[in-house]
Amino acid sequence: MGVLAAKPGSGNDYVDRIVHVWEVASGREIVTLPGHSGWVGTVEFSPDGKSIASAARLLDPVVAIWDVEAKELKHALTHSKGATELTWSRDSKTLLTGGEEVAVWDAEGGGRLGEIAIDTVQGGRQPLQVSPDGALLAIASGGG
Numbered sequence: 001m002g003v004l005a006a007k008p009g010s011g012n013d014y015v016d017r018i019v020h021v022w023e024v025a026s027g028r029e030i031v032t033l034p035g036h037s038g039w040v041g042t043v044e045f046s047p048d049g050k051s052i053a054s055a056a057r058l059l060d061p062v063v064a065i066w067d068v069e070a071k072e073l074k075h076a077l078t079h080s081k082g083a084t085e086l087t088w089s090r091d092s093k094t095l096l097t098g099g100e101e102v103a104v105w106d107a108e109g110g111g112r113l114g115e116i117a118i119d120t121v122q123g124g125r126q127p128l129q130v131s132p133d134g135a136l137l138a139i140a141s142g143g144g
Contacts, residue, residue: 046092055083075110
Protein backbone atom coordinates (compact mmCIF):
# COMPACT_ATOMS: atom_id res chain seq x y z
CA MET A 1 0.00 0.00 0.00
CA GLY A 2 2.98 2.34 0.45
CA VAL A 3 3.20 5.39 2.67
CA LEU A 4 -0.10 6.68 4.01
CA ALA A 5 -1.20 9.98 5.45
CA ALA A 6 -4.26 10.62 7.59
CA LYS A 7 -5.94 13.80 8.66
CA PRO A 8 -8.94 14.74 10.74
CA GLY A 9 -12.12 15.90 9.09
CA SER A 10 -11.89 19.22 7.33
CA GLY A 11 -15.46 20.43 7.19
CA ASN A 12 -16.51 23.87 8.36
CA ASP A 13 -18.44 24.41 11.58
CA TYR A 14 -17.42 21.05 13.02
CA VAL A 15 -19.43 19.15 10.40
CA ASP A 16 -16.92 16.58 9.13
CA ARG A 17 -16.85 13.57 11.48
CA ILE A 18 -14.56 11.48 9.29
CA VAL A 19 -10.90 10.42 9.22
CA HIS A 20 -9.46 10.69 5.70
CA VAL A 21 -6.52 8.45 4.64
CA TRP A 22 -4.39 9.10 1.53
CA GLU A 23 -1.62 7.24 -0.22
CA VAL A 24 1.22 9.77 -0.23
CA ALA A 25 2.91 8.71 -3.50
CA SER A 26 -0.24 8.97 -5.62
CA GLY A 27 -2.09 11.61 -3.62
CA ARG A 28 -5.15 9.37 -3.85
CA GLU A 29 -7.61 9.17 -0.98
CA ILE A 30 -7.91 5.44 -0.25
CA VAL A 31 -10.44 5.36 2.56
CA THR A 32 -12.68 7.47 4.75
CA LEU A 33 -13.41 6.28 8.26
CA PRO A 34 -16.68 7.70 9.62
CA GLY A 35 -17.80 7.08 13.15
CA HIS A 36 -17.45 10.11 15.40
CA SER A 37 -20.38 12.20 16.59
CA GLY A 38 -18.24 15.35 16.62
CA TRP A 39 -15.63 16.98 14.39
CA VAL A 40 -12.48 14.84 14.37
CA GLY A 41 -9.75 17.02 15.81
CA THR A 42 -6.77 14.70 16.15
CA VAL A 43 -5.43 11.53 14.51
CA GLU A 44 -2.30 9.47 15.13
CA PHE A 45 -0.84 6.47 13.30
CA SER A 46 0.52 3.68 15.49
CA PRO A 47 4.30 3.25 15.09
CA ASP A 48 3.81 -0.09 13.31
CA GLY A 49 1.43 1.59 10.83
CA LYS A 50 -1.32 -0.98 11.40
CA SER A 51 -3.71 1.27 13.35
CA ILE A 52 -4.93 4.85 13.46
CA ALA A 53 -6.33 6.46 16.61
CA SER A 54 -8.74 9.36 16.24
CA ALA A 55 -10.56 11.65 18.64
CA ALA A 56 -13.12 14.40 18.30
CA ARG A 57 -11.69 16.29 21.26
CA LEU A 58 -14.32 17.67 23.63
CA LEU A 59 -17.22 17.16 21.24
CA ASP A 60 -17.33 13.36 21.45
CA PRO A 61 -16.06 11.10 24.27
CA VAL A 62 -15.10 8.30 21.84
CA VAL A 63 -11.50 7.59 20.89
CA ALA A 64 -11.56 5.31 17.87
CA ILE A 65 -8.85 2.79 16.99
CA TRP A 66 -9.04 1.87 13.30
CA ASP A 67 -7.52 -1.14 11.57
CA VAL A 68 -5.70 0.39 8.58
CA GLU A 69 -5.59 -2.74 6.42
CA ALA A 70 -9.19 -3.82 7.08
CA LYS A 71 -10.37 -0.18 6.90
CA GLU A 72 -12.71 -0.67 9.84
CA LEU A 73 -13.25 0.27 13.46
CA LYS A 74 -11.29 -1.95 15.82
CA HIS A 75 -12.19 -0.35 19.17
CA ALA A 76 -14.35 2.55 20.39
CA LEU A 77 -12.86 3.69 23.70
CA THR A 78 -14.72 6.09 26.00
CA HIS A 79 -12.53 8.88 27.34
CA SER A 80 -14.50 10.91 29.87
CA LYS A 81 -15.18 14.43 28.55
CA GLY A 82 -13.32 13.66 25.31
CA ALA A 83 -9.66 13.39 24.40
CA THR A 84 -7.61 16.27 23.03
CA GLU A 85 -4.33 14.40 22.58
CA LEU A 86 -3.23 10.92 21.48
CA THR A 87 0.11 9.14 21.61
CA TRP A 88 1.20 5.53 21.09
CA SER A 89 3.81 3.43 22.83
CA ARG A 90 6.69 2.52 20.55
CA ASP A 91 5.52 -1.12 20.30
CA SER A 92 1.99 0.02 19.26
CA LYS A 93 0.43 -2.03 22.07
CA THR A 94 -0.57 0.91 24.28
CA LEU A 95 -2.44 4.11 23.46
CA LEU A 96 -2.46 7.09 25.81
CA THR A 97 -5.24 9.65 25.53
CA GLY A 98 -5.14 13.06 27.16
CA GLY A 99 -7.80 15.56 28.13
CA GLU A 100 -8.78 16.39 31.67
CA GLU A 101 -7.01 13.17 32.60
CA VAL A 102 -4.58 10.83 30.88
CA ALA A 103 -5.97 7.37 30.20
CA VAL A 104 -3.81 4.35 29.33
CA TRP A 105 -5.38 1.78 26.98
CA ASP A 106 -4.59 -1.71 25.76
CA ALA A 107 -4.68 -0.96 22.02
CA GLU A 108 -4.93 -4.62 21.07
CA GLY A 109 -7.76 -5.63 23.42
CA GLY A 110 -9.41 -2.25 23.86
CA GLY A 111 -9.45 -2.27 27.66
CA ARG A 112 -8.57 0.64 29.92
CA LEU A 113 -5.32 -0.15 31.76
CA GLY A 114 -5.32 2.85 34.07
CA GLU A 115 -5.22 6.58 34.50
CA ILE A 116 -2.50 9.11 35.27
CA ALA A 117 -3.58 12.01 37.46
CA ILE A 118 -2.43 15.39 36.13
CA ASP A 119 -3.10 19.02 36.94
CA THR A 120 -5.06 20.38 33.99
CA VAL A 121 -5.34 23.86 32.63
CA GLN A 122 -8.97 24.69 31.93
CA GLY A 123 -9.58 24.45 28.19
CA GLY A 124 -5.90 23.94 27.36
CA ARG A 125 -4.35 21.23 25.19
CA GLN A 126 -1.70 19.12 26.81
CA PRO A 127 0.47 17.36 24.22
CA LEU A 128 1.69 13.91 25.27
CA GLN A 129 4.85 12.03 24.34
CA VAL A 130 5.97 8.58 25.50
CA SER A 131 9.70 7.87 25.88
CA PRO A 132 11.22 5.32 23.46
CA ASP A 133 11.40 2.66 26.19
CA GLY A 134 7.78 3.32 27.26
CA ALA A 135 8.77 4.05 30.85
CA LEU A 136 8.14 7.82 30.87
CA LEU A 137 5.40 10.18 29.74
CA ALA A 138 6.07 13.86 29.00
CA ILE A 139 3.13 16.29 29.15
CA ALA A 140 3.34 19.88 27.96
CA SER A 141 1.29 22.37 29.95
CA GLY A 142 0.52 26.02 29.47
CA GLY A 143 -0.10 26.52 33.19
CA GLY A 144 2.12 28.47 35.53
